[in-house]
Amino acid sequence: MIATIGILGGGQLGRMLTLEAKRMGYRVVTLEPFPNSPTGQIADEQIVAAYDDLRAIGELGARTDVVTYEFENIPLASVLALEADRRIVHPDSTALRLTQERILEKTFVRDCGIPTAAFAAVRSRDELQSAAREIGFPGVLKTTMGGYDGKGQWVVRSPQDVEHAWSEAQRRPLIWEELVAFDRELSIIAARNERGEFVAFPTSENQHDHGVLATTIVPGRIDPSVAERARRYASTIAQRLAIVGTFCVEFFQRGGELLVNEIAPRVHNSGHYSLDATQISQYEAHVRAICGLPLVEPRQFLPAVMVNILGTGAGDTLGGLDELLREQMLKLHLYGKSHAALRRKMGHFTVLGDTIDEALVKAERGRRALRWIDDRAAALR
Numbered sequence: 001m002i003a004t005i006g007i008l009g010g011g012q013l014g015r016m017l018t019l020e021a022k023r024m025g026y027r028v029v030t031l032e033p034f035p036n037s038p039t040g041q042i043a044d045e046q047i048v049a050a051y052d053d054l055r056a057i058g059e060l061g062a063r064t065d066v067v068t069y070e071f072e073n074i075p076l077a078s079v080l081a082l083e084a085d086r087r088i089v090h091p092d093s094t095a096l097r098l099t100q101e102r103i104l105e106k107t108f109v110r111d112c113g114i115p116t117a118a119f120a121a122v123r124s125r126d127e128l129q130s131a132a133r134e135i136g137f138p139g140v141l142k143t144t145m146g147g148y149d150g151k152g153q154w155v156v157r158s159p160q161d162v163e164h165a166w167s168e169a170q171r172r173p174l175i176w177e178e179l180v181a182f183d184r185e186l187s188i189i190a191a192r193n194e195r196g197e198f199v200a201f202p203t204s205e206n207q208h209d210h211g212v213l214a215t216t217i218v219p220g221r222i223d224p225s226v227a228e229r230a231r232r233y234a235s236t237i238a239q240r241l242a243i244v245g246t247f248c249v250e251f252f253q254r255g256g257e258l259l260v261n262e263i264a265p266r267v268h269n270s271g272h273y274s275l276d277a278t279q280i281s282q283y284e285a286h287v288r289a290i291c292g293l294p295l296v297e298p299r300q301f302l303p304a305v306m307v308n309i310l311g312t313g314a315g316d317t318l319g320g321l322d323e324l325l326r327e328q329m330l331k332l333h334l335y336g337k338s339h340a341a342l343r344r345k346m347g348h349f350t351v352l353g354d355t356i357d358e359a360l361v362k363a364e365r366g367r368r369a370l371r372w373i374d375d376r377a378a379a380l381r
């Protein structure tokens, strides 16, 4: 019987996961280095420790019945240590290892018969030159591990940019990818449990700002056959990885092509809308999957648009709530973070409409209503 869930990571994904887990009657312990984290504010306990502190990791395992993570850049060694201690971790170390490293990940996807952008491993200057020659310009050079929200990536438009990107990358292991001239970025959130039940949420369309997700539109404005293909690819990936939990597959759509960019073995920013637009959220699906409960197919009530509320660096107080909250079909979520640094994810809102176009108009109105205010500067004036 599972009574207590452990979560590695203390951000907003862990917070929303905790809120759903608590609603379902579970206890939650999070491990996160920063005290009073977004997850820690809601969880029953927060162990304040580094993700690679194996003594603290052992304590997390001992205090909980199943461990999961809200962020895949946790050390693989921590998950391996938990497994060696016979603790249950979902998704397991096999899924984590594969999705932490871009070359392993893309090779796996290709081996599943699923297309990706052209790519090559870059471990030396020579390999960089040959990757650029074979795959061509423009390309994108990425660190193979540890990147998120567009960090650790350099677009290389011409042979003159190659040296610059190489020196910026500072000898870390790299991957060269073709820069895809996509029509849209899409993602699908899906979940699988130990019984092998698989369910998928509607395919969503994602718009980014400097590599950070800004807006998610659900369902994505795509042909049903493309949505069906996204679902099929997610199902193949789930089975081949034997993943247990909610996960996300990100795609580039270019004409009739659907290329996998990334697999995230966790709940995902592009699935936030499911808290308010489907009868089961990605977080509940994750709790059910890791706790051995049945999964049900998500049903969407109305078209939805999710807008991330990102910091700007201009101040830490969010203004415009009075106007935003006049919208009838809107749900606001704030993450309890005190400092709104530039492009930091501070919260989001989801707005529903009878049509996507209506939801988009409302979302734009909401976005324009909000602004960050520097209270201290205002008080001094």
Ligand code: AMP
Residues within 6 Å of the ligand: 117, 140, 147, 148, 149, 150, 151, 177, 178, 179, 180, 181, 182, 185, 208, 211, 250, 261, 262
């Ligand atoms: P990633 O960390 O791989 O998810 O990349 C972050 C964002 O950078 C993506 O959501 C895309 O907007 C952009 N991007 C990454 N890789 C490529 C690529 N090969 N072609 C075009 N855009 C890319």
